[in-house]
Amino acid sequence: MIRAAGLCKRYGSQDALRSLDLHVPAGELFVLLGSNGAGKTTAMNLFATLLRPTAGEAFIGGHDVVAEPMAAKAELGYLPDAPALYERLTGSEFLEFVSDLRGIRDRGRVGELLDVFDLQDAARKLIGDYSLGMRKRVALAAAILHRPRALLLDEPTGGLDPRSARVVKDLIPALCSEGVAVLMATHVLEVAEPLADRVGILHEGSLVACGTVDGIMGQTDVASLEDAFLAATAP
């Protein structure tokens, strides 16, 4: 469902992402782990069609993100790390706007997601007055509004309070059970470890380890994901 082959991104003389090979089948949660600046957000932006690869290919639902961006976008939901939203729309207006852009005829879906993310009270307030956590919940609602088959989540629990974070952590496995392929980028190991079907560790733009949590710990012969991460990203 989400696939990359030799995916590269270069900014000037700096390689942000080096030959990434990845495959996330339907129903799987794949977590990209990495330090700050490892290339996680660049990878997410490449899959989200916001950036163009320097080399290699990326596919969403079998559609090349460069050759068939519209078809890829139709299959895709995306939550950025720090989502900038239209400050002068209310939460429900924003979701209606996204719903219209996505061609969704069922207005009930907006109300349903406002309930799921506990946003009914805030739905009539302008987004400019929202906290970071509320913005993230609205953006996540917008990402799954059209029931995408592939979901990209960049630091989905960053900035969320414990209750909201629990909602997100419960939601992700539920989406996977419905057949959604989820690619999640984070540097919070405590979030990744209990949720991930498979984990990839990005270091300086390269995927240095990939497999199940147990598999990666086995590869590096350590007892925890944290130790495995530190071993894989050691200078």
Add this chain to the structure above:
Amino acid sequence: MGTGAARALAIARGRMAYSALARASFARQIARLAFLAIVAVYIVQTMAVATVLFRDGAAAQVLACSMFAAIWAFGVVRAMSCSLQWLTGDPDIRVLGALPVGASSLFASHYSAVLWDVVRVQVLSAPIVAAYAAASQASTPRIAAYVTAWTLTVFAAAALGVMGGVLVARWLHPGKARAAFRIVSTLFVVALFAGLMRVADVGGGWRPTSGDVAASYLSWVPTSWVVTMLPDGRWLQGAAVASFAAVAVASAGVVFCRWFDLDAAVSAGYTSGRLVRRTGAAAGRPARSAFAAMALKDVRCALRSPTTVARWVGPIALTLVFAGVAVGPGSSATEVSVLLHVVALVASLVVSHGLAEDETGAGWVIRVSARRGSTVTAAKTAVVAAITAASTLGAVVVCEGWTGLPGRAGQVAALALSYAAFGVAIERIALRTGHDTRPRGPGLVGIFARQLFLGVAATSTVLAEITSAALAFAPLVVAGAVVFAVERAVPSDRRLW
């Protein structure tokens, strides 16, 4: 500590400004081509203004005094607006306020931010300033002194703006101060331009009709000292400008250190959670097309923005003022055409800027949805055209009442649509995202793109005056096509939508 920190903050601000300039250029080759093309536009504009406005020595001096005063006053107002924005809710202030630095360091950072903002606006008037120098045929040292003195007036404008901003923020509620100031400043600038139009006798060949009066009123404005030092070689005037700038900056520093209220500035950023009245539940409303959704979103965002609403006051007030000053009983159809062009230009520029600016941050929402950029462009053009048409239609109604000339609904519609399309295309180039898809402010290319817009609009207006209203659309259509082609050549990951 204080001096070192101030220097570090000022250097950081300078680097940010440079960085904004450097990163604003999209594909480098295209940026170079655009830059060269726009430099050519600058040169043409300078030569045209020098020939048309400043060919007559005595009249030129009066005209230059009034135009420069209007430009400078606009800079002061802009600086005050920027200062108020910074002092009443800018996120920077929370970061800087938490640092162990004194008020002088905060002033250094604040003043450099305001100065950069004023420079970005004042550079648009560079062809007028350059044209006066070119027409004067003064010696190179005199021109160098003239340019230096003009630059110093920009420093002074920023300082006066900071002073005004600090004082207003100190004694008025931040939210009310911002909203009131935007409207008052817009009306102030419109009044200034009205005065300029009366002095310059717009529609009557731009020959000053009340030169003595203008000269006596404007002699105290620093820009008038800059004007007179060029042909007359009055070096004392140059020294006066330098002293004025130095005193203004020093006074701004004193006022800032004395009356800047950090607590009020930080707390101004917190809002009380405004509610928007809704007419019904989302479930009850039918789904819309992407075009209608985009247009509705743009209208909502625009109407809820005090800045945009204040900007709309400008074209409306300008229509009335311009109609009262330049168009009256017995006016010709040509003068009405010029009026329509000016109103359409102002309306389309301010509205298209506001609508494009919204997409610099949240544009990713559109870019990840399966919608083509052309839908977004069409929707934004429609919204801008509707507002521009409303403004120009107002001008037509006023003109009809004054002149008895027949209505021009067809011309209004064509004007509104062509200016709107051009304005949206220009703003798409002026504002863009960077490598990391985060917003970038208007950089060098953006500044010159807007210059191109002004140049093309001025050319259209002149053509409307000397040839026919129909021919006046040609520059807009040609330039619009060029801008659209340039935009299409930009990689998709650098486009605004």
